[in-house]
Amino acid sequence: MARVEEIEVLVAHSERATPRVGDVFLKIDTDQSRTDVEVEAMAMAPLPTPEVLWRKPPVLALAAVPGTALGHLGRPSTASPAAWAAAGAAVRMLHDAPLPPWPGRSPDEIASDLDAECSWLVGNGVLPADLVTRNREVAEAALRPWTPVFTHGDLQTNHVFVDGDEITGVIDWSEAARGDALHDLAILTLGYEQHLGDVIAGYGTDVDLDVIRAWWSLRSLVAVRWLVGHGFDPSSPGCEFDVLRSRM
Template sequence: MVDDIEVVVSHSERTTLRIGDMFLKVDADAERLEAEAKAMARAPIPTPLILWQQRSVLALAALPGRPLGRLGEPSTQSATAWEATGAAIRKLHDAPLPPWVGQGAEEIAAKLDEECDWLVSNGLLPGGVVKRSRRVAAAALRPWTPAFIHGDLQIAHVFIDENDQVAGVLDWSEAAQGDALYDIATLTLGHPEHLDDLIAGYGSSVDVDVIRGWWSVRSLLAARWLIEHGFDPDAPGCEFDVLRSQG
């Protein structure tokens, strides 16, 4: 008997299917999929077991536990789980650098200006909100010491086991050398109430203005892609709410 096939996420770039306890990731960019597999092999924290791999398909074993949370919804995980996540991310950031270099501050700033113009010209957000958010974003665009970052560390990509420990981290396609605070900001996007717990587990102080800056950067840059791929950045608690709250 064949298990039912569940479409987890699907858009023009990638599709993820679940078949029983196996996930199939189909990626139009075979090199990106190969880089994801290599990043998981390098990561010093739990990742999904790779069952098999073809040029454009990666088969992964399902992780145990439950997601740390989801954007737009309250996280029901404990402070201990958030602290454990912080400790795991610190271990990743302290690991030897991968060979892939992520975007630099100047490149991000140029894209940011383009996306801000697009948001205003299409009437998606008031000009005042966009201008203020761009000003907040400037704090993140400073020189940083490169770290091994996940690069897309959304709250739904971290799974927590029954002991409030990290069971595994998903979706490593954006892993590269980058700013460690970007990962921390991505994890707490829309969940600022858990930032202190995450930092407690991380084990060192962080510049909260930079975290806020990355919240703005990610929200501003993601909007067009989300809209064009059928997602809604204006859903409650999501990217546009984050930008509106940055007053």
């Protein structure tokens, strides 16, 4: 009898679901504009991306990329320093590519969201007011004008795949847009400050470390409500709450 592939549900919440069947990922999204961005961004990106097998809204079928994730927030990364440097080099290649035709979010839009999330965190007693205030002050450094580049927009370590010291694929492009280069570098190293030097070495140019740290605080502050509402735990060791506490 032929082996029957099992279904593995990787993501499942009210907005999106991603089951995996063998080497095929079925991304189901209620917002087809995100899928439009993902497909176009993957076609434009100068990096290895998943092959689009077929698309029939609301489902996008993608082939698995080889390798293993660079890391998973809250767990130590087993990837080598050279793999982290290769990730930095890949990010630089993306940032040097032609801009996508659609815009990203402005500093003013991001600041408005940040203020709203900080008010929610304090008003609902989710985090101490002094912790939120301190990180809001740190985050201010990110809210400056920047020269837009082609950014991935959600470059978490579990979206970057490696085999040994080589990048084999970058997944989940639905937030790609024109944006701040240092945002991508910050999201890649969120919770992995010890690997920041390797990433910057691969990136190949000096960066403003204060802005990187600002994006760490900003990302962690604005993500909490969404994470809690979708069944994730930002208080897990090494995750968003620990990132915020490290700035005190």
